[in-house]
Amino acid sequence: MSAQLEELKSRGIGELGEIGDLKELEAWRVRYLGKKSVLTQTLRGLAALPLEERRGVGAQANEVKDLFEMRCEQKRKNLEEGEVARTLERGQIDITLPGRPMPFGRLHPTTQVTRQICDIFFNMGFQVVEGPEVEWDYYNFEALNIPKDHPARDMWATLWVDFQTEGGERPMLLRTHTSPMQIRVMERRRPPLRVVIPGKTYRYEATDATHESMFYQLEGLAVDEGITLADLKGTLLHFANCLFGEERRVRFRCDYFPFVEPGVEMAIECLVCHGSGCRLCSNTGWIEILGAGMVHPRLLERVGYDPAVYTGFAFGMGIERIPMLKYGIDDIRLFYSNDLRFLRQF
Ligand code: PHE
Numbered sequence: 001m002s003a004q005l006e007e008l009k010s011r012g013i014g015e016l017g018e019i020g021d022l023k024e025l026e027a028w029r030v031r032y033l034g035k036k037s038v039l040t041q042t043l044r045g046l047a048a049l050p051l052e053e054r055r056g057v058g059a060q061a062n063e064v065k066d067l068f069e070m071r072c073e074q075k076r077k078n079l080e081e082g083e084v085a086r087t088l089e090r091g092q093i094d095i096t097l098p099g100r101p102m103p104f105g106r107l108h109p110t111t112q113v114t115r116q117i118c119d120i121f122f123n124m125g126f127q128v129v130e131g132p133e134v135e136w137d138y139y140n141f142e143a144l145n146i147p148k149d150h151p152a153r154d155m156w157a158t159l160w161v162d163f164q165t166e167g168g169e170r171p172m173l174l175r176t177h178t179s180p181m182q183i184r185v186m187e188r189r190r191p192p193l194r195v196v197i198p199g200k201t202y203r204y205e206a207t208d209a210t211h212e213s214m215f216y217q218l219e220g221l222a223v224d225e226g227i228t229l230a231d232l233k234g235t236l237l238h239f240a241n242c243l244f245g246e247e248r249r250v251r252f253r254c255d256y257f258p259f260v261e262p263g264v265e266m267a268i269e270c271l272v273c274h275g276s277g278c279r280l281c282s283n284t285g286w287i288e289i290l291g292a293g294m295v296h297p298r299l300l301e302r303v304g305y306d307p308a309v310y311t312g313f314a315f316g317m318g319i320e321r322i323p324m325l326k327y328g329i330d331d332i333r334l335f336y337s338n339d340l341r342f343l344r345q346f
Contacts, residue, residue: 135180194222196220200215
């Protein structure tokens with residue numbers, strides 16, 4: 001080893017031996033291993049040396065560097081252990097004190113309810129699938145029987161994505177409902193089909209106590225030979241009984257959605273007054289919770305199913321509405337304003 005490196009090595013190790021605390025150790029590390037240290041400079045300067053010298057000096061310098069690093073770590077450990085021991089001796093740590101409890105996390109109320117609903121349908125043989133939140137006009141509207149300029153588009157105030165095709169069209173949007181997944185699922189599979197699709201949906205909306213620009217929906221779809229409106233009603237009644245109680249009555253009425261025929265809305269008996277009329281149900285005794293219907297034959301044709309052979313039903317519900325009803329939450333904005341005082345209650 002060169003005399004210079006030899007000298008550096010013994011000086012470094014010698015000084016390390018004198019060190020008494022972590023701060024001094026850090027200064028030592030900077031001096032002997034830092035960017036401006038002799039060692040680092042030597043290693044950096046290797047390239048400038050003639051080839052035959054390069055290998056020898058390089059190996060030696062690295063050897064010293066490894067040694068310094070190892071001793072430095074040893075010293076750090078010793079010093080740290082010493083510090084803990086001294087603190088204990090001085091009685092500054094009471095090791096008999098109980099530890100600080102780790103705060104427990106919990107599931108968001110929307111997640112809890114989503115899982116509950118998925119479980120209910122899972123037990124009836126439905127599979128849970130998910131789909132994209134950024135969607136094409138085609139799936140969100142067009143394939144669901146809602147052509148451009150159709151007034152039904154007004155039912156879904158849409159957030160469009162700033163993306164333009166060469167032809168000047170803007171076909172990308174944030175899905176306004178989970179119904180586009182009806183088409184996506186049917187395109188990929190053949191009946192028999194039973195799926196539920198939970199997920200985020202978006203609307204261009206001024207927010208207030210009952211409107212959020214982002215909220216969750218859960219879509220359901222069943223397609224098979226011989227499915228009738230009675231299957232739809234039975235399935236959704238069972239769902240309502242699981243979620244809102246065995247005795248809960250439901251009511252179906254005609255409603256219009258372009259992608260179902262016939263279309264219905266389902267209401268449940270009011271949770272507060274059980275049908276006699278109160279403020280929650282606007283004196284009607286009923287609370288609407290979802291839209292549904294028999295899958296429109298044109299949707300089936302579009303995905304290549306023969307409507308003479310296959311029929312199906314579909315439904316869609318807003319998820320937040322359910323805990324709002326169950327727990328008497330009167331402002332949907334509470335769900336996503338991240339106030340722990342609210343979230344901790346669930
Ligand atoms: N997608 C509809 C909505 O957002 C709900 C719906 C789903 C209605 C499926 C019928 C069938 O309002």
